[in-house]
Structure formats: C-alpha cells, structure tokens
Amino acid sequence: MEIIVLLIGVSLMLVGLIVWAFLWAVDSGQFDDLDGQGMAILMEDAKED
Amino acid sequence: MRSSQALIWEASEASGAPRAATGACFHCGQPVPPGSAWAVTIDGSARRMCCPGCQAVAESICACGLSAFYAYRTAVGDRPETATSELLRELAAYDEPGLSGALIGTEATGARRVHLVLEGVRCAACAWLIEKRLLRLPGVTGCEVNYANREAVVRWDPVTTRLSAILEVVRHLGYRAYPFDAQRRQAGLARERTYYLRRFGVAALFGMQVMMVASALYFDADASGERQTLALLNWLNLAMTLPIVAYAAQPFFAGAWRALRGGRPGMDLSVALGIALAFLGSAWHTWTGRGEVYFDSIAMFVTLLLLGRYLELSVQQRASRLLEGVTRIVPSLVRRIEGSDGGCRLETVPAHTVRPGDRLLVRPGETLTHDGRVAAGDSSVDESVQTGESVPVRKTSGQHVLGGSINVESPLEIEVTAADADSFMARIRALVAEAEAQKPRLAALAARIASWFVVGVLVLALATAVYHGWYAGLPWLPPTVAVLVVSCPCALALATPVALTAAASALLARGIAVLRIDALEDLARVTHVIFDKTGTLTTGRLELVAVTPLGAMSADACLRVAASLEEYSEHPIARALARLIPVDSQLRASAVVNTPGAGVEGTVGGVRYALGALPFVRRYCGAAIDETEPVDTGKRVYLAAAGDPLALFQLSDPLRADAKPTVAYLSEQGIAMTILSGDRPPAVAAVAAALGIQTAHAALRPAEKLARLTALQQRGEVVAVVGDGVNDAPMLAGAHVAITVSNATEHAKLSSDLVLLHEGLAGLIGALRIARQTRRIVRQNFGWALGYNLVALPLAFAGAIAAWLAAFFMSASSLAVTLNAARLLGGRH
Numbered sequence: 001m002e003i004i005v006l007l008i009g010v011s012l013m014l015v016g017l018i019v020w021a022f023l024w025a026v027d028s029g030q031f032d033d034l035d036g037q038g039m040a041i042l043m044e045d046a047k048e049d
Numbered sequence: 050m051r052s053s054q055a056l057i058w059e060a061s062e063a064s065g066a067p068r069a070a071t072g073a074c075f076h077c078g079q080p081v082p083p084g085s086a087w088a089v090t091i092d093g094s095a096r097r098m099c100c101p102g103c104q105a106v107a108e109s110i111c112a113c114g115l116s117a118f119y120a121y122r123t124a125v126g127d128r129p130e131t132a133t134s135e136l137l138r139e140l141a142a143y144d145e146p147g148l149s150g151a152l153i154g155t156e157a158t159g160a161r162r163v164h165l166v167l168e169g170v171r172c173a174a175c176a177w178l179i180e181k182r183l184l185r186l187p188g189v190t191g192c193e194v195n196y197a198n199r200e201a202v203v204r205w206d207p208v209t210t211r212l213s214a215i216l217e218v219v220r221h222l223g224y225r226a227y228p229f230d231a232q233r234r235q236a237g238l239a240r241e242r243t244y245y246l247r248r249f250g251v252a253a254l255f256g257m258q259v260m261m262v263a264s265a266l267y268f269d270a271d272a273s274g275e276r277q278t279l280a281l282l283n284w285l286n287l288a289m290t291l292p293i294v295a296y297a298a299q300p301f302f303a304g305a306w307r308a309l310r311g312g313r314p315g316m317d318l319s320v321a322l323g324i325a326l327a328f329l330g331s332a333w334h335t336w337t338g339r340g341e342v343y344f345d346s347i348a349m350f351v352t353l354l355l356l357g358r359y360l361e362l363s364v365q366q367r368a369s370r371l372l373e374g375v376t377r378i379v380p381s382l383v384r385r386i387e388g389s390d391g392g393c394r395l396e397t398v399p400a401h402t403v404r405p406g407d408r409l410l411v412r413p414g415e416t417l418t419h420d421g422r423v424a425a426g427d428s429s430v431d432e433s434v435q436t437g438e439s440v441p442v443r444k445t446s447g448q449h450v451l452g453g454s455i456n457v458e459s460p461l462e463i464e465v466t467a468a469d470a471d472s473f474m475a476r477i478r479a480l481v482a483e484a485e486a487q488k489p490r491l492a493a494l495a496a497r498i499a500s501w502f503v504v505g506v507l508v509l510a511l512a513t514a515v516y517h518g519w520y521a522g523l524p525w526l527p528p529t530v531a532v533l534v535v536s537c538p539c540a541l542a543l544a545t546p547v548a549l550t551a552a553a554s555a556l557l558a559r560g561i562a563v564l565r566i567d568a569l570e571d572l573a574r575v576t577h578v579i580f581d582k583t584g585t586l587t588t589g590r591l592e593l594v595a596v597t598p599l600g601a602m603s604a605d606a607c608l609r610v611a612a613s614l615e616e617y618s619e620h621p622i623a624r625a626l627a628r629l630i631p632v633d634s635q636l637r638a639s640a641v642v643n644t645p646g647a648g649v650e651g652t653v654g655g656v657r658y659a660l661g662a663l664p665f666v667r668r669y670c671g672a673a674i675d676e677t678e679p680v681d682t683g684k685r686v687y688l689a690a691a692g693d694p695l696a697l698f699q700l701s702d703p704l705r706a707d708a709k710p711t712v713a714y715l716s717e718q719g720i721a722m723t724i725l726s727g728d729r730p731p732a733v734a735a736v737a738a739a740l741g742i743q744t745a746h747a748a749l750r751p752a753e754k755l756a757r758l759t760a761l762q763q764r765g766e767v768v769a770v771v772g773d774g775v776n777d778a779p780m781l782a783g784a785h786v787a788i789t790v791s792n793a794t795e796h797a798k799l800s801s802d803l804v805l806l807h808e809g810l811a812g813l814i815g816a817l818r819i820a821r822q823t824r825r826i827v828r829q830n831f832g833w834a835l836g837y838n839l840v841a842l843p844l845a846f847a848g849a850i851a852a853w854l855a856a857f858f859m860s861a862s863s864l865a866v867t868l869n870a871a872r873l874l875g876g877r878h
Binding site for chain 2: 004005008011012015018019022023026027031032033034035036038039040042043
C-alpha cells in the first residue's frame with residue numbers, strides 16, 4: 001500500500017498545476033467576456049460562407 | 050444544402066428571437082406609423098422601418114456587408130437619434146488637443162489609443178457589428194469590443210483619421226460611444242470579480258480533493274482501518290484544507306473582523322467562527338490522532354458561500370453595466386466673447402474657467418453651462434431642468450436663464466451672473482447630496498435575525514463546552530465543533546442573498562435593472578408611490594394628435610408643408626411635425642424666417658406660408674380664424690398662406706399607454722399614489738383625472754418636491770418615487786426606493802435603486818410582484834433554516850451527531866434554501 005504515498009504526491013503536484021492554471025486564466029481575463037467570445041465564433045463562421 | 054447563416058436564422062426564428070411583428074420597425078421594434086413608406090431591402094426581403102433614422106442605420110449596415118447582424122441579434126436596438134449639427138459639434142470637441150491628455154494614449158508605433166464606453170449595445174451581435182465596422186474604417190489599426198463590459202479599445206493612425214470620425218461612425222450605426230478614463234472605471238469592477246473568482250476557484254479545486262479523500266474515510270466509519278493510513282489521509286486533508294482556510298475564506302474573516310470592530314454581530318462572524326473552530330479542532334485531532342475531523346465540512350461551507358457571493362456580485366454588476374455611460378467624460382467647453390464692440394473675437398475655453406461678468410455665446414442646440422442674463426439675442430430655452438416641461442420658454446434681452454437649460458432656436462449672448470458654485474445646478478447637486486445623506490434606511494430582515502442568531506449560537510457553543518468539559522467531564526471539543534458546524538450558518542447566510550440574487554436576475558430578464566439589491570425588500574413594503582408627471586407618466590415628447598384642414602388643402606399636403614418649414618428646427622413642435630413624414634426634396638423650404646417663441650415663415654413650392662401660434666399666424670393672414678377657447682393641456686399650431694388659414698395642428702404630450710393599467714394595479718394592491726410635478730396646474734389636474742389619482746400638486750420646484758416627500762416619510766409611509774431625473778433628482782435621492790424610467794437622465798439612472806429598461810411604466814407591476822414573492826421566499830428560507838437548527842442543535846449538544854452527518858445535514862439544508870430561491874427564476878408570479 002506504500003504506492004499510495006507516491007500517488008498522493010503526484011496528485012498533489014497535479015492539483016497545484018491546475019490551480020496555477022486557473023489563477024492564470026482569471027488574471028489574464030479569460031473569464032471576462034464569456035458571451036461575446038462565444039457568439040463571435042458563430043458569427044465569424046457564417047460570414048465566411 | 051442551406052448555408053449556415055440561413056440555418057441559424059431559422060433557429061433564431063424558431064426560438065422566439067425578436068422579429069418585427071407586422072407593423073413594427075424591423076430595426077428598433079417601435080410601431081411603424083400608418084401610411085409611412087420607409088423600408089430597406091435586407092438579404093433579399095423588404096423590411097419596414099419606422100423613421101428615417103432607422104432606415105439610414107439599416108442601409109448603413111447593409112452597405113458594409115454586415116447584414117448578418119440582423120440574423121444574429123437577440124434583442125432589438127434603440128431608435129437612433131437624428132444626427133444634428135449640435136451633435137457633430139459635440140463630437141468635434143473630442144479632437145481638441147487640450148482634451149486628449151487623460152483620455153487618449155499614444156503607442157510606441159505612433160498610433161493613438163482610446164477606451165470607449167458604448168451605449169445602446171443590446172446583445173453580442175451589436176458588439177460584433179461595431180467591431181467589424183470600425184475595423185473597416187480607413188486609419189483604424191485595431192479594435193476590440195468587450196461585450197460583457199460594453200467597452201471598446203480602438204487604435205488609429207492620427208494621420209489618416211480622427212477620433213471624432215470614429216465616434217461619428219458609431220453614431221451612424223445607431224450607438225453612442227464615449228471616451229473614458231480607463232484607469233478609474235475598470236479598476237473597481239474588475240478587481241472585485243477577480244477577487245471572488247480566484248477564491249472560489251481555489252476553494253472548489255482544493256475542496257474537490259478534500260471531498261475525495263473524505264469520501265474514502267467515510268467507508269471507515271468505525272475507525273478500524275490501519276492507523277498509519279488513516280493518519281496519512283488526515284494529514285493530507287489538513288494540507289489541502291489549509292489554502293482554503295487561509296486564502297479562499299479571507300472574505301469571511303475580513304467581514305467578521307469588521308463586524309467585531311463595529312460592535313454588531315453579523316453572518317460573517319458566525320461563518321468565520323465556524324470555520325476557525327472546525328479547522329483548529331480538526332487540526333488538533335489530526336495531531337493527536339484521535340477524534341473527529343471536519344475538513345470536508347469546511348471545504349463545502351467555503352465553496353458554497355463563495356459561489357453565492359460571486360453570483361450575487363455578478364448579477365449586480367450585470368445590472369449596472371446595462372445602464373452604460375458611467376463616468377464618461379463629455380468635454381465642457383464654452384465660447385467666451387473677448388474684447389469690446391470694436392474687436393470681438395470668440396475663444397473656446399473650459400467651462401470651469403468662466404467667471405461672473407464673462408459673456409458667452411450659446412448656439413442653438415447647446416446647453417447653457419452657467420446661470421446668467423441675456424445680453425443680446427432672441428430665442429427660446431428649454432427649462433425642463435427646473436420645470437420638467439420641455440416646451441421652450443421665450444427669452445429676450447434682460448431675462449434670466451439657468452445653467453442646465455438648453456437653447457433651442459437662435460444664438461444668445463449671455464452675461465454670466467453666478468459662479469459655478471452658486472449656480473442653479475450646483476444647488477440641485479447639493480440638495481441631492483443632502484437628501485442621500487439623510488435617506489431613511491429600513492433595516493433588512495437578515496441583519497435583524499443575524500445578530501441574535503449569532504449570539505445565540507455562540508452562547509450555546511459555550512454552554513456545550515462547559516457542560517461536556519466541566520460538568521460531565523467528557524471531551525468537550527467534538528460536541529462544541531459539532532454545534533458550530535451543524536448550526537449551518539450556511540443556510541442562514543445564504544437565505545437572503547440567494548433569494549435576492551435570483552430575484553434580481555429574474556427582474557433583469559424582464560427588463561428591470563436592480564442596482565441596490567436591498568431595494569427589493571424595501572419595495573415589498575412600499576405603502577405610497579410618488580409619480581413625476583412629464584417624462585414619467587407622459588412620454589415627455591410632443592406628439593401630433595390631430596390635423597384639421599381649415600381651407601382647401603388636404604391634411605396630408607398641409608403636413609408636408611409644415612414639415613418642410615420645420616426641417617431644420619430643433620423645437621419640440623418642429624420635431625413632432627417633421628418626424629412623421631420625410632421631407633420631399635422638391636418641397637424644400639426656402640427663405641425661412643424664424644421668429645422665436647411665435648412661429649416660422651417660409652416659401653414652399655413658390656407659395657409663402659406661415660406656421661405658428663395663433664397671434665403670429667393671425668398677423669399674417671388676417672382675422673379669418675375662429676377663436677376657440679385656449680386649451681391648456683396641449684399646443685395648437687396653425688398653418689396659413691397669405692390670407693387663408695389652411696390647417697390646425699393639435700399637439701400634446703400624451704399619457705403613456707401603460708400608465709392607466711399600472712396605476713390601477715397599484716391601487717388594487719392598496720398603495721396610495723401622488724403626482725408631484727413642475728408643470729402648470731391645468732395640465733397636472735388633467736393627467737390626475739385621467740388616471741384616477743386623487744392627490745396631485747403642480748408648479749413644484751425640485752426642493753419643494755423633496756420637502757413633500759420628507760413629510761410623507763415622517764408620517765411613517767414607505768415611499769417609492771418614480772421619475773426621470775430631470776427636475777426630481779433630489780426627490781429620487783431621498784426616497785426609500787428610487788425608480789427611474791428608461792428615458793431618465795444617465796445620472797439619475799445610476800443613482801437610483803431600480804431602472805425600468807423598457808420604455809413605459811409596465812415594468813413596475815412585475816417589479817412589485819417579484820419583490821413580494823421574494824419577501825415570501827426569504828421568510829420561508831429563514832423559517833426552514835431556523836427550524837432545521839432547532840432540531841439539529843439539541844442533537845449536536847448531546848454529542849449525537851457524527852462529523853459526516855453534520856456535513857450532510859448542512860449541505861442538504863443549504864441546497865433546500867437555494868432551490869427554494871431558484872423558484873424566483875422560473876415561474877409565473
């Protein structure tokens with residue numbers, strides 16, 4: 001069962017990475033304009049037709 | 050195979066996206082006047098428009114190849130304002146070099162950069178349209194529009210184009226853009242959102258890890274597992290809960306600290322204590338290797354409460370963004386006359402440098418910046434800032450004029466009589482500030498319950514500790530922590546905010562922006578509503594009610610002549626006449642002579658006509674018109690050619706269509722109503738009679754309106770004021786609940802509590818219904834939370850609740866409260 005120690009260590013590192021990525025996303029404004037960016041994709045596509 | 054554009058168009062049709070009902074303008078949704086012929090061919094089908102303005106905007110959009118906008122929009126736009134020479138002058142002021150400093154930045158490449166706040170953006174398609182259009186303007190090197198904030202950043206090459214050209218393009222599309230100081234506005238709102246979002250993310254991510262480990266531990270309820278493994282898992286949980294308590298739970302500890310310093314216990318105190326004691330207790334048990342741990346409860350607490358706060362913040366910010374126009378900087382420049390009669394010249398200077406005794410030139414369409422006396426000129430002036438009535442008043446040499454009023458007809462030379470600090474507008478601002486400071490605040494239900502509940506729980510926790518530890522000699526920490534955890538500050542802390550947030554969201558979907566969320570509770574308790582008249586109960590615009598031909602020409606022909614004569618005038622009467630029909634280029638008027646306050650003469654199609662008030666026209670065509678008694682509640686305008694009366698136009702400021710049903714509903718609910726207006730008594734009496742309102746007072750100044758409001762409040766009434774901010778700003782500031790209509794001034798909207806975003810008063814009915822529904826739900830939530838506590842607390846005191854059971858009860862309770870509040874989002878009320 002000692003494998004659990006290794007697994008815990010790995011998962012902690014992973015969590016740390018994910019939290020860092022989340023904080024980066026918040027700070028760089030990824031969450032600022034969810035509606036507008038979503039619509040922009042749709043509208044760009046149609047225009048190219 | 051249909052194009053994706055056609056597919057999306059069909060989908061939006063099926064989903065009920067706004068389409069013009071037959072008889073409604075395709076662009077703005079307003080009714081199309083019968084007999085009008087404006088139309089634009091968009092994507093192959095002819096679409097009707099309600100006015101030349103909408104037609105021009107639609108043509109502009111199609112000409113740029115951006116007609117996909119109509120397929121993607123999810124809301125109709127505003128009716129565009131007509132571009133006037135005053136507007137173009139206002140825009141040109143943005144090019145003044147002195148103004149650029151704070152607003153316009155320069156990049157390394159030499160390009161200029163400006164932050165704009167956008168008005169009139171109703172859906173993501175509008176943002177897309179503005180962005181695409183600006184990118185096509187020669188000289189614009191970059192443009193990003195942020196739909197969520199209603200903001201845009203535009204970069205341009207100063208050699209090729211100017212800022213005023215960019216702003217003009219936005220106006221041609223039917224929107225308004227204003228430069229603003231990016232630092233100030235973004236700082237506050239963005240910071241708050243980021244603060245809560247970061248903490249919520251951390252709490253949720255680490256919380257998931259903690260729950261994962263804790264779930265494993267649930268299977269070991271009888272603690273028969275290997276000691277070492279158990280210890281390891283507990284330490285792991287401790288390590289992962291640390292960021293939650295130290296970082297994510299900061300808002301609660303900060304709030305609790307503030308509550309302690311202020312001496313009033315609040316929800317935050319209970320939550321903070323629960324978290325602190327639960328964490329410290331669990332840490333102690335982990336260290337000693339014995340006893341219950343509550344890491345999962347802490348993770349749940351913090352995550353749920355932060356989510357609640359973030360959603361609350363999000364709804365409130367969305368509501369206030371919809372109002373646009375925050376801190377926009379409109380350059381306030383005036384033309385000062387320098388020198389004496391021999392060698393006069395005009396100098397453009399900032400308004401705040403003007404001193405009493407200076408002479409200013411105010412052109413038609415401009416707003417007066419200072420109080421003064423007319424030195425030269427003959428014009429009429431819109432004094433709605435004082436009376437609320439927008440029909441202009443004649444001003445000639447020697448008469449006083451107020452800062453804030455608008456010069457309508459011809460240029461005036463004004464001698465300034467009051468410095469800025471003593472002016473009329475300054476006095477209004479002072480009144481507003483004073484009214485706000487003394488505004489009575491009703492204590493919120495949550496605040497009242499919170500205080501004694503928190504104290505009660507603390508006392509019980511203390512009693513638990515004392516009983517178990519000292520009296521019964523048993524371990525005291527587990528039951529004490531159980532008491533604090535299970536008492537679910539969660540449900541109580543969520544009971545009100547989550548209901549108010551759901552209500553605000555539901556109201557937003559119905560076109561009512563809630564700026565102060567506590568106002569909903571106050572609105573539910575309202576006993577008296579005060580209405581302003583002009584602009585609130587009435588539309589505030591003069592409209593043509595009837596055309597009576599008096600001679601040989603048909604009504605339609607008379608209307609065309611009148612429109613030609615008034616084509617270039619800004620007078621409300623002119624706008625009412627000219628709005629309905631386009632001016633035929635063959636019928637353009639020439640040799641137009643405008644007599645302010647009386648009428649206008651001109652030559653149309655070779656014939657000389659006069660259009661104006663009875664005395665003016667009678668002078669022109671002889672005494673051939675019947676003298677019927679004057680009608681105070683409307684305006685009569687006559688058209689005549691030499692010797693012959695031709696037509697009588699009757700104009701009035703019509704009551705809003707939804708005013709009567711709204712008043713009827715309020716009266717059914719047992720709410721008393723009063724009209725307080727700055728207009729003349731006959732007009733006010735007529736409106737009161739039409740609506741069935743007993744109490745109405747006329748000819749009131751803003752200060753007098755405030756005084757009457759205060760008198761009502763002192764009698765114990767809970768008063769809501771509905772107004773447009775034009776001459777009722779102090780009254781709005783002092784009301785328990787301030788409600789503004791869609792055509793209110795920007796400043797009034799931003800400082801009110803509720804804004805009716807759709808034209809009209811009908812939103813008031815929905816707002817009152819939802820406010821009362823919210824009050825019921827908040828009471829239910831509290832009832833549930835307290836009932837739950839009454840059952841759970843004795844059990845916790847007796848030490849009968851295991852850690853996991855406490856967490857389960859607590860989350861079930863929070864969920865119940867949240868789901869109950871969510872009822873506000875969906876149903877019919």
